[in-house]
Amino acid sequence: EVQLVESGGGLIQPGRSLRLSCAASGFTFNDHAMHWVRQVPGKGLEWVSGISWNSASLNYAGSVKGRFTISRDNAKNALYLHMSSLRPEDTALYFCARSGLDYTGYLPDHWGQGTQVTVSS
Amino acid sequence: QSVLTQPPSISAAPGQRITISCSGSTSNIGNNYVAWYQQLPGTAPKLLIYDNDKRPSGIPDRFSGSKSGTTVTLGVTGLQTGDEASYYCATWDSGLSAVVFGGGTRLTVL
Numbered sequence: 478e479v480q481l482v483e484s485g486g487g488l489i490q491p492g493r494s495l496r497l498s499c500a501a502s503g504f505t506f507n508d509h510a511m512h513w514v515r516q517v518p519g520k521g522l523e524w525v526s527g528i529s530w531n532s533a534s535l536n537y538a539g540s541v542k543g544r545f546t547i548s549r550d551n552a553k554n555a556l557y558l559h560m561s562s563l564r565p566e567d568t569a570l571y572f573c574a575r576s577g578l579d580y581t582g583y584l585p586d587h588w589g590q591g592t593q594v595t596v597s598s
Numbered sequence: 599q600s601v602l603t604q605p606p607s608i609s610a611a612p613g614q615r616i617t618i619s620c621s622g623s624t625s626n627i628g629n630n631y632v633a634w635y636q637q638l639p640g641t642a643p644k645l646l647i648y649d650n651d652k653r654p655s656g657i658p659d660r661f662s663g664s665k666s667g668t669t670v671t672l673g674v675t676g677l678q679t680g681d682e683a684s685y686y687c688a689t690w691d692s693g694l695s696a697v698v699f700g701g702g703t704r705l706t707v708l
Contacts, residue, residue, distance in 0.1 A: 521701050582630070584633040584689070586633075589642065
């Protein structure tokens with residue numbers, strides 16, 4: 478069974494940094510690209526970033542480009558999102574999601590339960 | 599403003615059939631695969647349809663997907679109260695080099 482468990486969320490002040498983690502299990506991690514998607518409570522889904530199976534391809538939404546960095550450690554079956562210069566509008570539930578294939582252009586097929594990030598002074 | 603356009607809400611009675619449209623452009627829907635996700639209240643999204651019209655194992659055939667040009671459609675037959683959820687379309691946008699989602703459609707089963 479595919480399992481994705483996010484962690485690292487919390488309350489953080491504007492301008493500070495935070496790193497989210499996603500622990501993957503139940504599948505061959507390095508066969509799949511991975512994504513981060515966020516959702517403000519009561520609002521729609523917003524794709525944040527994607528990374529190919531070998532980290533060769535990294536993609537970001539315009540709203541986070543230059544501030545967020547996605548990475549992965551295939552040896553640890555882990556996905557990360559380093560978020561810097563955080564803004565109140567980054568407040569959301571952040572989902573880790575597995576791509577159906579090994580490249581970032583393919584869409585998610587399994588999702589974690591999310592970790593909440595709240596940016597506020 | 600979402601790149602993909604969906605109706606914000608739709609309602610129907612149990613047992614009826616509904617369709618949800620999602621329109622985009624040649625840089626996204628027109629030249630890339632589309633997926634549909636169902637998000638029940640308080641839960642993570644769940645894949646309903648992938649590659650425009652395919653169902654993952656475990657998804658009942660009451661759910662269907664189709665594509666014509668730059669528009670995709672999700673169909674649901676035999677509506678059940680358990681289908682009350684938000685539904686999102688998504689695809690890759692080649693111009694943005696990004697995954698894009700529709701704004702979501704909230705389905706109410708009266």
